[in-house]
Amino acid sequence: MGSLGPYQRKHKITVVGSGNWGCAIAKIVAENAASNPAIFEEKVEMWVFEEKVEISKTSRHYDPSSPLCQGPQNLTDVINEKHENIKYLPGITLPSNLHANPSLVDAVKDSTILVFNLPHQFIIKTCEQIKGKILPYARGISCIKGVDVNEEGIHLFSETIGKILGIYCGALSGANIASEVALEKWSESSIAYDPPHMDSKAPSPNRSPSTSTENLVQFEHKDVSGQLSQVKLQALPSDYPPVDHAVLKSLFHRPYFHIRVVSDVAGVSLGGALKNVVALAAGWVDGMGWGDNAKAAIMRVGLLEMVKFGEKFFGATINTRTFTEESAGVADLITSCSGGRNFRCAKLSIERKQSIEKVEETELNGQKLQGTLTAVEVNNFLKKQGLEEEFPLLTAVYRVLEGSMSVEDIPSYIER
Amino acid sequence: MGSLGPYQRKHKITVVGSGNWGCAIAKIVAENAASNPAIFEEKVEMWVFEEKVEISKTSRHYDPSSPLCQGPQNLTDVINEKHENIKYLPGITLPSNLHANPSLVDAVKDSTILVFNLPHQFIIKTCEQIKGKILPYARGISCIKGVDVNEEGIHLFSETIGKILGIYCGALSGANIASEVALEKWSESSIAYDPPHMDSKAPSPNRSPSTSTENLVQFEHKDVSGQLSQVKLQALPSDYPPVDHAVLKSLFHRPYFHIRVVSDVAGVSLGGALKNVVALAAGWVDGMGWGDNAKAAIMRVGLLEMVKFGEKFFGATINTRTFTEESAGVADLITSCSGGRNFRCAKLSIERKQSIEKVEETELNGQKLQGTLTAVEVNNFLKKQGLEEEFPLLTAVYRVLEGSMSVEDIPSYIER
Numbered sequence: 001m002g003s004l005g006p007y008q009r010k011h012k013i014t015v016v017g018s019g020n021w022g023c024a025i026a027k028i029v030a031e032n033a034a035s036n037p038a039i040f041e042e043k044v045e046m047w048v049f050e051e052k053v054e055i056s057k058t059s060r061h062y063d064p065s066s067p068l069c070q071g072p073q074n075l076t077d078v079i080n081e082k083h084e085n086i087k088y089l090p091g092i093t094l095p096s097n098l099h100a101n102p103s104l105v106d107a108v109k110d111s112t113i114l115v116f117n118l119p120h121q122f123i124i125k126t127c128e129q130i131k132g133k134i135l136p137y138a139r140g141i142s143c144i145k146g147v148d149v150n151e152e153g154i155h156l157f158s159e160t161i162g163k164i165l166g167i168y169c170g171a172l173s174g175a176n177i178a179s180e181v182a183l184e185k186w187s188e189s190s191i192a193y194d195p196p197h198m199d200s201k202a203p204s205p206n207r208s209p210s211t212s213t214e215n216l217v218q219f220e221h222k223d224v225s226g227q228l229s230q231v232k233l234q235a236l237p238s239d240y241p242p243v244d245h246a247v248l249k250s251l252f253h254r255p256y257f258h259i260r261v262v263s264d265v266a267g268v269s270l271g272g273a274l275k276n277v278v279a280l281a282a283g284w285v286d287g288m289g290w291g292d293n294a295k296a297a298i299m300r301v302g303l304l305e306m307v308k309f310g311e312k313f314f315g316a317t318i319n320t321r322t323f324t325e326e327s328a329g330v331a332d333l334i335t336s337c338s339g340g341r342n343f344r345c346a347k348l349s350i351e352r353k354q355s356i357e358k359v360e361e362t363e364l365n366g367q368k369l370q371g372t373l374t375a376v377e378v379n380n381f382l383k384k385q386g387l388e389e390e391f392p393l394l395t396a397v398y399r400v401l402e403g404s405m406s407v408e409d410i411p412s413y414i415e416r
Numbered sequence: 417m418g419s420l421g422p423y424q425r426k427h428k429i430t431v432v433g434s435g436n437w438g439c440a441i442a443k444i445v446a447e448n449a450a451s452n453p454a455i456f457e458e459k460v461e462m463w464v465f466e467e468k469v470e471i472s473k474t475s476r477h478y479d480p481s482s483p484l485c486q487g488p489q490n491l492t493d494v495i496n497e498k499h500e501n502i503k504y505l506p507g508i509t510l511p512s513n514l515h516a517n518p519s520l521v522d523a524v525k526d527s528t529i530l531v532f533n534l535p536h537q538f539i540i541k542t543c544e545q546i547k548g549k550i551l552p553y554a555r556g557i558s559c560i561k562g563v564d565v566n567e568e569g570i571h572l573f574s575e576t577i578g579k580i581l582g583i584y585c586g587a588l589s590g591a592n593i594a595s596e597v598a599l600e601k602w603s604e605s606s607i608a609y610d611p612p613h614m615d616s617k618a619p620s621p622n623r624s625p626s627t628s629t630e631n632l633v634q635f636e637h638k639d640v641s642g643q644l645s646q647v648k649l650q651a652l653p654s655d656y657p658p659v660d661h662a663v664l665k666s667l668f669h670r671p672y673f674h675i676r677v678v679s680d681v682a683g684v685s686l687g688g689a690l691k692n693v694v695a696l697a698a699g700w701v702d703g704m705g706w707g708d709n710a711k712a713a714i715m716r717v718g719l720l721e722m723v724k725f726g727e728k729f730f731g732a733t734i735n736t737r738t739f740t741e742e743s744a745g746v747a748d749l750i751t752s753c754s755g756g757r758n759f760r761c762a763k764l765s766i767e768r769k770q771s772i773e774k775v776e777e778t779e780l781n782g783q784k785l786q787g788t789l790t791a792v793e794v795n796n797f798l799k800k801q802g803l804e805e806e807f808p809l810l811t812a813v814y815r816v817l818e819g820s821m822s823v824e825d826i827p828s829y830i831e832r
Contacts, residue, residue: 176709186709293596296591
């Protein structure tokens with residue numbers, strides 16, 4: 001790493017978002033920027049939604065003589081001076097070359113690689129704010145789990161970002177519980193990155209041949225709903241190291257965070273959505289006390305339906321081995337069915353004989369479960385396609401949620 | 417089910433073996449024999465290695481006036497009168513049409529379907545005892561998990577049984593903890609069954625075209641070591657329902673025990689062996705406190721190496737989707753890495769800072785772990801082939817066991 005040739009310019013990195021997963025990823029990226037000085041600028045920007053925080057008297061950072069400890073302070077100031085996001089990732093020291101920036105526009109300015117890591121309800125608004133204010137040849141990586149499913153089709157968050165900003169955006173997803181990654185406990189993740197070839201010789205199967213001018217490539221992309229979009233991509237100037245699989249690995253791979261870079265953006269993104277639905281069923285079955293055999297059976301059927309869903313709705317643009325071989329597939333499914341919040345809340349809902357909404361309320365502090373939302377969205381989509389029966393587990397989860405099926409009925413229903 | 421046509425004869429079933437898994441399977445088979453009277457004889461034989469047992473005063477079967485409660489009794493007598501194997505599967509009522517038979521030869525006499533379910537060290541001796549004393553056109557199903565690996569090659573237990581007895585034998589394996597199956601907790605299992613076509617029109621890829629006489633088919637089978645064996649199979653008389661996937665499903669499928677019948681005997685058998693090696697690594701990682709991400713990463717790499725092992729050594733005779741789609745593959749791996757004994761002992765060995773042999777001694781009552789044996793056997797085989805480096809997780813497990821690698825080294829070693 002670090003010996004990618006003598007380029008005159010270096011990549012500037014910005015992380016957009018600073019929740020617990022945002023900070024964990026920013027920590028990794030900043031560590032790698034510092035240790036690969038031939039490729040990356042040392043200073044990494046992180047956009048932080050500014051808010052007031054207070055360093056408590058029991059904190060390791062408390063110092064009665066410090067101005068930072070005199071009442072409420074800006075979160076960015078605390079991060080930049082104490083190198084810790086005391087609100088969203090307390091206890092973890094962030095690298096000193098990571099700069100918290102309260103200005104979104106200033107944070108992304110001049111950056112060639114933008115890492116998006118924020119709750120998905122904020123994606124569109126955030127992208128609209130920086131549209132036209134980023135380098136036209138920037139590249140993105142979306143760390144936002146899942147996909148956006150509605151009756152009409154399935155949209156990848158990476159595509160939404162790319163379309164608004166007019167850039168190419170890949171995806172990162174995997175068996176990653178943020179707190180464990182932040183503590184540098186060993187884990188793996190998948191990055192999917194497959195931009196159109198700027199020499200336009202080998203178009204991907206989901207794109208029509210592109211036409212290129214000196215530094216502009218235009219390509220057509222057809223999403224799962226059949227919607228065609230035209231994207232104009234600007235080539236990266238040749239004095240930067242090319243943003244390829246090797247550079248992305250240099251940016252995200254750590255001794256405790258092992259990266260495999262693949263080309264299947266849809267597969268990597270889809271796994272992160274569907275596994276939450278499967279995790280609900282696994283939680284119910286576990287809550288029933290049906291044991292490890294039954295839970296493993298649910299996960300097997302879930303994996304099978306993930307593969308089938310990919311084959312059916314993405315065809316040749318997806319590699320079904322992503323689900324069975326990559327961290328974003330089977331490993332993320334396993335983690336989510338072990339201790340993820342969808343699994344836990346579903347299990348509690350059986351044990352306490354409460355609705356899952358009730359458990360959400362008492363356990364999640366007002367946050368909503370991703371799995372229940374996705375189950376409804378996926379069901380609306382399948383229903384519209386007339387394909388509910390072909391995905392019995394995904395359908396069963398929806399029906400249990402809406403109350404038309406009981407957990408006891410799942411085994412016989414998914415058997416067919 | 418049950419409407420397979422008006423055959424004049426019915427299949428007689430014998431279960432060879434009566435441990436906890438033997439009895440759980442015998443219970444299923446006897447339930448199905450009773451509910452499919454058009455296909456199966458109602459009475460199912462189970463061979464029981466005779467021993468003396470005593471009904472304790474606290475037992476629900478204790479009746480001071482019963483002769484069965486006067487001191488030590490034959491296990492078979494207790495099973496036949498109380499319908500419970502009080503020694504190996506206590507608390508579970510066995511069907512009244514299941515007959516415990518202390519005579520191996522008498523138990524298998526006239527049976528058309530033999531279900532083998534006994535510890536693998538007894539397979540050869542048991543088969544030798546009944547060789548020539550079974551119906552020449554009988555068919556077998558081996559419920560013995562795993563495969564027999566040595567330096568020379570990999571042998572399936574089903575093939576060993578078939579070769580000694582001169583019959584065709586398939587395999588059953590899956591995510592099945594015996595005690596949970598016995599309690600009728602829902603689970604799934606895989607049966608693999610792919611006998612040569614008796615009309616010899618469509619030989620399987622691992623067999624040369626067979627020559628058939630009126631009721632005899634001779635086929636050649638080449639195992640993974642390249643060893644060629646000739647088997648003469650006698651056709652089932654046409655007044656029996658053919659032993660096919662539908663009949664096997666009728667015999668093993670229950671509302672609480674869902675069966676998928678496939679043709680990949682090698683895949684179904686291999687999964688049951690290799691997952692135990694992976695479970696050791698998962699146990700170590702869990703014992704280290706590395707969290708769910710790390711455990712999922714180990715399982716992902718394990719699944720990948722299972723697929724690769726199958727592809728490499730079984731080529732076209734194996735279906736790699738067996739590992740990623742069937743209960744005998746990914747689901748059994750998940751169950752084994754959740755609470756299986758290999759997982760538990762490996763985890764304890766880290767937590768107690770003891771060797772795994774020491775944990776075996778204190779936890780398993782003199783029994784040996786399957787995973788440690790298989791890890792050594794697989795490593796001998798890989799070493800002989802010069803392929804240790806291509807299977808880094810399987811190799812790492814062996815090296816940790818022999819003391820030349822530490823658990824801390826596993827992540828970086830398997831990364832390559």
